[in-house]
Amino acid sequence: MTETRIITASEDDMKSAVSAAAELLAAGEIVALPAETVYGLGADAFNADAVAKVFAAKERPSFDPLIVHISRKGEMYDLAKVDDSIKDTVEKLASTFWPGPLTLVLPKKDVVPDIVTSGLPTVAIRQSAHPVFRAVCKELGRPIAAPSANRFGRISPTSASAVQKELDGRIPLIVDGGACCEGLESTIISIEPREGKKPLFWLLRAGPVTKEMLQPFGRVEKVKLKPGEQIQAPGQLASHYAPRTPMILLTKPSDFEPEEGKRYGLLSYRGEEDDGYLDLHDWEMVESLSPGNGKLAEAAIRLFFLMRLLDEAGLDAIVVEPVSETGLGVAIMDRLRRAAAK
Ligand code: AMP
């Protein structure tokens, strides 16, 4: 068992936290870092032994590759082979969305250890917009491989205390940079060139960069797996982001069939009676994703935090209202469906 230290990094004072994190990473250790998406569990991407510690701490299966975070756009070319047929598009995407929550899957160069990509010939790359994450990347001077800082398959952490609940005693350091401002994992795409047309973007995971935001640069297609086909992103696993308490995602209020004597909590979208869910049942607990005015951005930020809160309440099941499936709502519904899958 390792003792897990927590160091706070504020916007005005992050120097000591950043140095402590970079030092540990340089020594082959793993560190939890705040990102704008969710907290990540980082390792020096060029150190295969350090990356192996990430898989061990998370109990993550080896088939599930990590995202490599870079400190400046140009570093992408050290890690990936960018074919001329997609170079313009890659440059446009990177200058539009980086630093930020868009991950590009590109053919990898040999410097990237196979353990990082789970043996895949491609590597997933992005530049984080979080000042602490960026500063640690810069100070380390090497890219950081980091998946979300939770146990495999569980709810992603959007605060340092959530990371602590997931990984206490398994990692030496958590850098507390406050709550994550996006609250959902990055959008992941791969790019397929098309002769005389805008390229195809295969959406491997929906996220904060929405289909609408990507469309000016290419045609967005959702990856649909055929039975028995190998997954390319665990975002594609049917069950993921799952609380320990069973979750029931409703499509309409009349779908709810309570069982006698069971304790149910409601994860409401807007917390409004008119939506038809609040009065359905005598709920043990009600939390609403967007108590403001029904904004999806607010719902995204609060989603994993509230799923965790409801999960800790000792309910028999968490009943969930759907959110509108447009824009950011696509990524939220994607997480809810997987969290509710058996
Ligand atoms: P996490 O940070 O926990 O969301 O995990 C990283 C995500 O990136 C997972 O969904 C991975 O499958 C995905 N990913 C990483 N590398 C690749 C790759 N080469 N191809 C497709 N997806 C990838």
Ligand code: MG
């Ligand atoms: Mg994850």
